[in-house]
Each structure stands twice: as structure tokens, then as C-alpha cells.
Amino acid sequence: MKTATHLLDEHFREYISLLARLQQFFLEGKEDSPEADALRDRMDRPWDALSPEQSEIVAGLCADLNGMIDGPSPGTNPSESELLQESLALREARDAGDMLAVLRHLRALTHYHSPAEVAALRAEAWDRIGETEMARLFSEYARKLDGREGRNGAPRVS
């Protein structure tokens, strides 16, 4: 099952693209600048066009982006069986090419994968979705966490 294409419409892609630019302002410490506010004004229109399902995806992405600024969130502490279930679901989603599901399941696995691995998997997911700027942000974050320039490949998910 591939990522549902109806979710990846022009409004969603425009919002994700603008969100990546807004994140860049945060990374540069310019999130309260007039330029950042002007960008937020541009984001209102695509936001209004998003469906509830798309808005939920964006909510999760914003949490992921916040982690890039404040450090990884401690997240939930799942039981062994929950961890196993989420790991299986992640692998199946990745194999099936359902990258939005990959991003969702990853949030339950932050105790299992290292922050660098999570960031690399997010980079891979956004790249496969076709949002290269968002992918670049996560890829650079993964490299920063990993401390090894040049290694930004996603870990093996078994």
C-alpha cells in the first residue's frame, strides 16, 4: 500500500514546503522576525484547504520539527509487545512505500532507534514523498546527531 496520493495534493505540498522554510527560520534563530511572520501569513491559505487527516499529519510533523530545535522528545515508553508491534508496522509500511505511516510509527519508536536513526528515517520518508527540502532538513539533522559527515543513510529496519 503506497502513501495515499489524495493526501499529497497541491495544498498539502505547498504547506509542507512553507513549513520547511519556517523551520529554517527557527534553526537560524529568526522565528520571531518580520520575515517569519510574513511567511506564516502565506501559510494560512494552504492550511485552510487541508483536510482533518492532512492537518493531523502536519501536527505530527511539527512535533518532529520541534525535536530538531529542542532535542529529541522523550516520547512515550511503550511496552515490549507494543514496541514489537510498532516495529513490525514500521517495516511493513516502509516495504509498502507508505511513507506517511512510516513517519507515524516512528514516533512510537524513539526509545528503540537512536535520534540519528530516527532523523535519517524521516529524511528518507520525506524524500520518497517528494518533499526534498523537508528531507534535507532531517538529513542534515541526522548528520549533525551522528557526528559522521557524509553518513545519512537510513538504518536497517528489521
Added chain:
Amino acid sequence: MPTVYRSMKRAADGLPVLESSARGLGVREPPAPDADIDVDAAGNVERNGKGMSVARNWRDLPRHRIPKRLNNGQEGGLGPNSNFCWRYGDGPFAPGLLAVGLELVLKPHDPTKGNVVPSLAVPLTHYQADLEATRDGWVVDET
């Protein structure tokens, strides 16, 4: 009266900032490219569903308006931390009268989003004054 939420700055008196912006109590006016409303040739606000945007809950507000400090690891925001999430009203999020001269209309594709619109075609200054008149009724609610 429906309950609505909006992300706005807080003024020195603890109430929402009165401002024709997306971060204040008011609407952005034409000819601004991001104007929230249309105005007809007579200077009246057109009753076409456009107005001051609100949501069912603060978690339904635009993610770029929700202050970043409210991130919980599962859902977050990329709004400035000087924004606050405000609540007005005490009923279900349903179309109807919100305050004197103001109504809530829902956005057709998403029942968690809405606009506060004028009940009648009134001059823009009248509409902005009606919005300002609700100021005392807004409280910060980020629970």
C-alpha cells in the same frame, strides 16, 4: 453561543491584542494580499463566508500559529511563543450567533475550522468594532 479558539498575542492588560492581523483580535483588510474579508463597492463587508478565522479547539488551530512551547512530542506547533491560544464562548462548535452582530460559519471541507463573520452586511469599521467588543470574553485556554 459556540465555543471558538484563536491564537493571538496578549496585551499588557491580559486580554487579546486588538490588531488587524492574524495574531490579533480583528481581520486583515483589503487591499492586503492576505486580507481575511472582501469589501463591496459601498464599503460593506461581503457576506461570503470569509471572516476572522477560528477553530473548534486550540489543537485545531493552524500549526504555524500554535506556540512552539505547546509541543508534546506527538503534535507540535511552529508559532511564536508570544502567541497564546484563546477561547471564547461556551457551547458546541456549531454555526450560529456568536456575539452581537457576529456569527460563526464552518468551513465546508473541515468542521473543525470556521470563520467569525458579520450577521449583516455592515461597514468594515462596524465589523471590526463588533469583533473588538468581544475582547473581554476571551480567556487563555491551552489545556
